[in-house]
Amino acid sequence: MFVALITGLATGALYAAAALTYNVMFSTSKVLSVTTGHISMLGGIFGAWFISTLGWPIPVALVGAMGIGAVFGLLTDFIAIRRVLARSDEHLWLLSTLALATMVQQAAGLWWGTEPKPFPRLIPQDFSAGLGDQKYWLPIVIAILLAMALELFYRRTLYGKLFVAMSEDAFAARARGIPTGRIRSMSYVIAGAMGGLAGFAAGQLTFAYFALGLTLTLNGFIALAVGGLGSNAGALVGGAALGILSAVATYFVGGEYQQTISVGLLMVVLLVKPAGLFGSQSVRPV
């Protein structure tokens, strides 16, 4: 039972990190990108490749994985977001990010192989550590650190305040002389680096697996919708709730119905409180 809880918390932390990535991209562009999970997938795969195949030292590999994530984030903005937002059709960004995510997943599958491959140890530790094993606490620590860093960034730095201004009202921010296009690209780079870091840290839990992206996109989104869109604390709580619930359900019912239960949680929350636990009420349509 305790093992199930810890595993659930660790998986939930990864979902929370994906939800945070969603949040950063959403704050400046109002776009929920389908590529969110794929950023972390790339972080995991490239991290494993850098360390195992190329033999890079771990800190360099970490920076490399975050760099890959950042580049992919920038590419997402460049290819799938910029032109589509300029045309301002409501649904098109969903299609363009979905297309990009599909291409990246297939390319990763062709290059890396469709089998999950093991992720190397990051910190020298005995395998007998049990529940204190790094594969459990690394994602949890990273998710909490990310959320705290984001809060600090939003509250203490000028650029963070620009992000907040854009998320409140992008049009007014532009009128105030904020280069909204550049800030948006920057948010995608930051989100990419965050996703890469999360994927790298959770690599030992998830393995370096090409199909991780879609699962993570879905579950990160569920964590986000449960916690409330735009709220970082909500993302943490939502991720933890989702992870623990599915782990406990797996413990009692069996692993076959994991997806069903997580979606059930989403539906219940959306029916009871459509804005999520920590979210603000949505704007009137007219």
Place this chain on the structure above:
Amino acid sequence: MHLPKKSISILVVLAALIALPWWAGDLYKLHLAALICAYWVLIGGLNLVVGYSGQLSIGHVGLLAIGSYCFAILAGTHGVHPALAIAASGALCALCGLLLGLPSLRLPGFYFAMATLAFALIVTEITLAQGTLTGGGVGLAVPGFAPPFDTPRGTYWLILAIAVLVTWLTWNVARHTWGRGLVAVRDSAVTAQAVGVPVFRAKLTVFVFSGFTAGVAGALFAVLQSYITPDTFVFDLGLFFFVCIIIGGRGHILGPAIGTIVLTALPEMVAPLAKLGNFFYGLLLLAVVLLVPEGIGRVFELLIERFRPRRGESHVVKPDLDRLAKAIEQGRAQ
């Protein structure tokens, strides 16, 4: 008897399709044609949801799977007559569409897409979990149709007939009040509501209809596959249906039909594309979204407009001189 040009071309295409078994050559091409028709049964219904009412459902493969398993279990395990089993698959999937649509159609765009994606994953999970019913990972063998349709040709003709019927149904929906209302819902739900379109009911109705066609398509698909496992219904297949519609053009019927034919046939004919698979679909989708968001159908329309001389634009002024002269004379006389 005078027939308009459009009816003649429709009749010619229909005749060519019915005669396909004689000019297709080998059985594999016939099988491919039947597969395209089975896909079209689903895509035609989905087109009303995605193309007309603008609800981006990427998880219709879940409904397809339910239809296939329903047919396989009823006709295979329990020996129900295939025609009855097809109808049952359609009815069951319409019910599933209703249950899925009731909560999820109230959600905004991205939420809805994610809900349908989750639905597809849930169906896969349940088919794997309920091993006694669905055979689990091992799968199920699917029986063929009843005697007049049990040959490859008969199967093809039956599927073709259903596909034509679905096309006719969706065409009827699309070109009348309903279709206009759905397009209004797609372009601006608020405006549609303001002019009296029952937004939620309209969306739910077409979604349930698309569920029905997905169920029927599932039964046909299962017969063509002749053996189904959960791996037959990967998420990529759902993406494929979706891409066919977007590439063909939203708010058309012919566009998605051409999209279905080309996208099904192309990977079979060109081997390297089959290996790339999803990458190719993603690339196509990205190109279409970035370059022609209205779809390939729109490109053809533009080309036709460009190269065909427009009728009804020359306004030759022919003054009625006699009448004018009379009027002037009358004026002088007074």
